[in-house]
Amino acid sequence: MNVRIESARIWLALAAGAIFFAFVVSVNAQVQTTTNTTSGASTQEVSVERGEVVRVSGNDLVVKMEDGSLRDFHNVAETARVTVDGRELGIHELKPGMKLEKTLTVVTTPQTITTVKTVTGKVFHVSPPNSVILTLEDGTNEQFKIPQGQKFTIDGQETDASGLKKGMTVSATKITEEPTTVVEHRTQLTGSMPPPPLAPPANAPILIAVATPAPAQAAGLAEELPKTAGLFPLIGLLGALSLALSFGLRVIRSTF
Numbered sequence: 414m415n416v417r418i419e420s421a422r423i424w425l426a427l428a429a430g431a432i433f434f435a436f437v438v439s440v441n442a443q444v445q446t447t448t449n450t451t452s453g454a455s456t457q458e459v460s461v462e463r464g465e466v467v468r469v470s471g472n473d474l475v476v477k478m479e480d481g482s483l484r485d486f487h488n489v490a491e492t493a494r495v496t497v498d499g500r501e502l503g504i505h506e507l508k509p510g511m512k513l514e515k516t517l518t519v520v521t522t523p524q525t526i527t528t529v530k531t532v533t534g535k536v537f538h539v540s541p542p543n544s545v546i547l548t549l550e551d552g553t554n555e556q557f558k559i560p561q562g563q564k565f566t567i568d569g570q571e572t573d574a575s576g577l578k579k580g581m582t583v584s585a586t587k588i589t590e591e592p593t594t595v596v597e598h599r600t601q602l603t604g605s606m607p608p609p610p611l612a613p614p615a616n617a618p619i620l621i622a623v624a625t626p627a628p629a630q631a632a633g634l635a636e637e638l639p640k641t642a643g644l645f646p647l648i649g650l651l652g653a654l655s656l657a658l659s660f661g662l663r664v665i666r667s668t669f
Contacts, residue, residue, distance in 0.1 A: 445531045452595075453523040459516065466511040472504055476513060497604040510607030518599040526591045536581045541574035547583065557587055 464476035467483065474486040489504040495513065496502075534547030537554050546556045559574050570576075577583070 447529045449527045449529075451525050451527070453525075455520050455522040458519045458521075460519075462515045462517075464513050466507050466509050466513060468509060469504065469507050474504060474507065493602075495602045495604045498606060502604075507604075508607070511604050512607075513602065513604045516601040516603075518601075520597040520599065522595045522597070524593050524595055526593060528589045528591070530587045530589075532587070534583070536577050536579050536583060538579065539574060539577045541577070543574075545574065545577060 462478065464478045464484065466474070467477050468475040472487075472489045472491070474489050476484050476486065478484055491503065493504060494501045495507070497511065532547065532549055532555065534549045534555075536545060537548045538546040542559060542561070544556055544558050546554050548554050
C-alpha cells in the first residue's frame, strides 16, 4: 500500500515537470525513452517590399525599389514563380515595367521538448543528497540528480538518499526539458502588368510631313544645270531671218 502511495506522489511530481527518481525493489531490466513536444503561442512579423522590373537578362533580374535604389537578383531559379493577374510566371516571362510585391512572413513558435527516460540499474555510487550513479544493463554508468527533499521507499521503509547503498537494484526515471524555438519563413511574390500606353485625344491635330530639299541642295542643283542661253546664238538667229527676208523680197520683185 505504501509503495502505491509513493508511486502516486512521484507521478504527480512528473506532471509538475520535476526531475525525480522512483525506486522499487523488483523492476524490469530495460530502458524506455519517450519524447513529447509542446508548442506555445506563435508570433508573426510581416514585411512588404515593392519594386518595378527594370531589366531581365537571362536569369538575372534588376528591380527598382520604392526608395529609388536598384537591386540585382543574380541566377534566379527556374522554379521561382510570381503571381501576375492570376497567372504563375517564371523569370523569362517578366517584362520591364511590371510591378512586383514581395511579402515575407516570419512565424516564431516557442516549443518545449520533454524527454522521459526510465532505466533500471544497480547503485554504483551515492553522493547524498544530490546525485546517484547507476550501473545500467549494458555495463555503463549514468548519473542522476536527486531533487531536494526526495524520499525513497525501500523494503517498505521510507528513506532519503542516504539510505541508498551500493549494489541495490533500483529503477530511476529521468526527465529533461529542452526549450527551443522554431522559425518559419513564408514568402509570397505577386505582381501586375505595366499599364497600356495612353491613346491620343480625338481632337489632337494630325501632322503631315512634307519633304523639301534643303537650301544648300537646291543651290547645288542650280549650279549643276547646263548653260543653254547666250548672246551669240541670238545674233546668229537674227542674221538668218534677215537673209531669208531679203531673199523673199527679191523673188517677189522678179515675179512682178
